[in-house]
Amino acid sequence: MAKSRIGGSETRLLSAAGIAAVCLLVAFLFLGVLPKEDPRVSTVRQIFFDISSPLIEIAGTPGRALTNTRHYFQELETAHNRNRVLEAQNIELRQRISELTRAEVLMQQYRKLLDLPNEPGLELINAAVIADVNSPFVHTIVTKGGRRQGIKPGQAVMGPNGLIGRVISSGASSARVLLLTDFNSHIPVVALSSDVQAILSGTNRPQPELQFLPRQADLKNGDLLVTSGRGGQIPMGLPVALVTRNEDDGNSDSGGDGGGDGDGAIAIQLLDDLARLNFVRIVKSQEVEAPPAEIQLSPTQRAQR
Amino acid sequence: MSRFRSSTEGSGVWFVPYLLLTLFVLLDNIQTGIFPASSLELGLYFVPLFLIGLTAESDATPIIIALLGLINDVSNEMPLGFYAALFVIFYLLSASQKSLLANTRFSSYWLTFSVLVMTTYFIAYLMALVLNDVHLATLPLFLSAVACCTAFPLIYFPLYLLDDKLGGSERS
Numbered sequence: 001m002a003k004s005r006i007g008g009s010e011t012r013l014l015s016a017a018g019i020a021a022v023c024l025l026v027a028f029l030f031l032g033v034l035p036k037e038d039p040r041v042s043t044v045r046q047i048f049f050d051i052s053s054p055l056i057e058i059a060g061t062p063g064r065a066l067t068n069t070r071h072y073f074q075e076l077e078t079a080h081n082r083n084r085v086l087e088a089q090n091i092e093l094r095q096r097i098s099e100l101t102r103a104e105v106l107m108q109q110y111r112k113l114l115d116l117p118n119e120p121g122l123e124l125i126n127a128a129v130i131a132d133v134n135s136p137f138v139h140t141i142v143t144k145g146g147r148r149q150g151i152k153p154g155q156a157v158m159g160p161n162g163l164i165g166r167v168i169s170s171g172a173s174s175a176r177v178l179l180l181t182d183f184n185s186h187i188p189v190v191a192l193s194s195d196v197q198a199i200l201s202g203t204n205r206p207q208p209e210l211q212f213l214p215r216q217a218d219l220k221n222g223d224l225l226v227t228s229g230r231g232g233q234i235p236m237g238l239p240v241a242l243v244t245r246n247e248d249d250g251n252s253d254s255g256g257d258g259g260g261d262g263d264g265a266i267a268i269q270l271l272d273d274l275a276r277l278n279f280v281r282i283v284k285s286q287e288v289e290a291p292p293a294e295i296q297l298s299p300t301q302r303a304q305r
Numbered sequence: 306m307s308r309f310r311s312s313t314e315g316s317g318v319w320f321v322p323y324l325l326l327t328l329f330v331l332l333d334n335i336q337t338g339i340f341p342a343s344s345l346e347l348g349l350y351f352v353p354l355f356l357i358g359l360t361a362e363s364d365a366t367p368i369i370i371a372l373l374g375l376i377n378d379v380s381n382e383m384p385l386g387f388y389a390a391l392f393v394i395f396y397l398l399s400a401s402q403k404s405l406l407a408n409t410r411f412s413s414y415w416l417t418f419s420v421l422v423m424t425t426y427f428i429a430y431l432m433a434l435v436l437n438d439v440h441l442a443t444l445p446l447f448l449s450a451v452a453c454c455t456a457f458p459l460i461y462f463p464l465y466l467l468d469d470k471l472g473g474s475e476r477s
Contacts, residue, residue: 017397020367024393027371030386036438041385048379052331060335131334135346136446137439138382142334176382183440204442 042169049131049142050171057130057144064278122235123284124158125149129277130174139182139204143280146170154233156283159272162239163187163227164280175282179274180208180240188230189240191223200225200240200268207268208241219266221245235283242269322353322360322464323369329353330377345445348453350377351395351425352460355418358399359406370396384438391432395425414461419454426450 034041075082111118127149131142145151151170156163157177165179166187178185185202189210198213213219223243229236244267329350350373357366374389381388398421406417430446433439 016362016364016367017400019364020370020393020397020400023367023371024390024397027374027386027390027393030375031384031390031432031436034385036382036384041379045379045382048376052380056332056335059332063335133334133380133382135381136441136443136449137346137433140382204440205445 046169046171046174046176049174049176050146053130053142053144053174056142057128060130124281125151125284127151127175127280127282129280132275132277133176134179134275136204139179139185139202139274140168141165141177141179141277141280143175143177143282144173145282146173146175148172150284151175151282152285155285156227156234156238158238158281158283159274159277160279162241162271163234164270164272164274164277166234167282177280180270181206181274186211187234187240188228189225190228190236191217191219191243192226193220193223194218197228197230206274208270209268210266213266219243219245225268233285235285238283239271241271243267244269319360322356325353325460325464326350326357326370326373330373330380333377334380345452346381346449347456348422348426348449349456349460350392351422351453352418352457353464354392354395355399355421356464358396359403367393367396384436387429387432387436387439391425391429394428395421398424411458411461415454415457418457422453423450426453 125145127143127145129141130144133140133142143151143157147170151167153167153169155167157165157167163180165177165182165185167175168178169176180187180200180202181204182202183204185200185208187200188197189200190197194217196214196217196219198210198217200208201211202208221244225240225243227234227236227238227240246265246267333350354370357370370392371389374392375385377383377388377392378385402417402421406413426446426449430441430443433441
């Protein structure tokens with residue numbers, strides 16, 4: 001009895017192994033035939049997240065509640081010190097507002113002078129993050145809210161402090177966002193202080209890197225990188241990251257002849273912690289009015305020039 | 306006698322590892338904020354997959370596993386077939402240990418599981434090198450494998466409690 005049972009078991013296992021081999025073959029066939037960016041696969045993914053997002057959201061509720069409670073008590077401990085810091089920041093920000101108001105008036109006058117079209121204001125859509133598809137292979141998130149809320153592929157996505165990625169697909173009730181750290185993310189940026197342009201590319205590591213950076217580029221520690229708006233998909237001027245320089249690397253690279261500000265290896269520090277995103281703001285794209293083919297100056301303007 | 310025996314017949318809880326596997330696949334991407342170092346792929350689904358490999362004898366098992374692998378590909382933004390292949394490979398590796406793990410202690414299970422997970426992650430690394438679509442960060446991948454091995458007892462013990470029922474049919 002036992003023997004026959006063992007014999008039977010072996011036969012069945014062999015059969016299961018054969019079926020497994022066929023499954024393996026089919027899997028490799030899929031890998032060979034269907035590329036990752038195939039539109040049909042992307043549609044299937046979006047449908048999957050549309051269907052599973054309510055379940056994922058409900059399942060994540062206890063974990064989020066636990067995290068929020070932990071943050072609440074952590075913040076209570078530091079509330080007094082934070083209050084002092086915030087008061088100081090408030091005073092500084094009030095000064096900045098008056099400076100910005102003046103700059104805005106000046107910019108409007110310059111625009112009028114150059115007859116430039118008005119840039120549309122940014123319209124933002126708030127969305128909760130419901131899934132976090134981060135692994136050694138991909139860095140994406142899924143947000144609640146899709147086409148019904150006006151979210152479309154290509155739109156820029158902002159965190160609390162700056163750009164964090166862009167929408168790669170949107171379904172009826174969810175949208176997939178490719179984070180800046182993903183290997184497939186490439187965003188044109190410009191350094192605010194030196195006007196140096198480059199492409200910010202993800203590396204699947206926490207810090208992205210700058211590509212196509214001019215050799216003579218003079219990036220300094222603390223330089224702010226903003227979107228350049230090249231390509232027209234992402235509005236210009238959205239803050240993205242800070243440049244940090246590792247001075248030790250700079251000393252060894254340059255033979256120890258300096259090590260001052262701006263001599264080290266360039267590293268990029270994103271403005272937001274992409275592992276702790278709960279809410280994001282999606283920048284609703286708007287059509288920008290095309291500039292006139294040739295700037296027509298009035299006689300008064302010519303005289304002023 | 307092995308702690309995990311044939312479970313597909315006679316027992317009412319044979320589906321528990323499958324249910325766990327499905328849950329881990331579907332809920333892999335939950336946003337909780339508890340694990341901020343989320344570049345790690347914890348890969349908890351390998352634990353029920355290991356148990357399925359050791360216990361299941363149904364011919365449909367590899368098909369179910371491959372389908373769940375495909376679902377994991379969809380939910381993890383991977384090329385279709387990547388996790389399906391890894392799941393089936395891991396299942397085959399686990400099934401090959403069935404006779405070796407008879408009459409062994411927990412430490413042997415843990416050690417075997419660790420070796421199989423490391424092997425599977427190494428295969429994933431090799432596949433990522435070959436495929437143009439997949440780009441990986443090597444250190445997080447290695448850390449993921451270590452984290453998965455470390456987390457094994459967390460999933461193992463609840464299943465260990467079910468062991469009597471899982472192997473009940475064969476013992477009786």
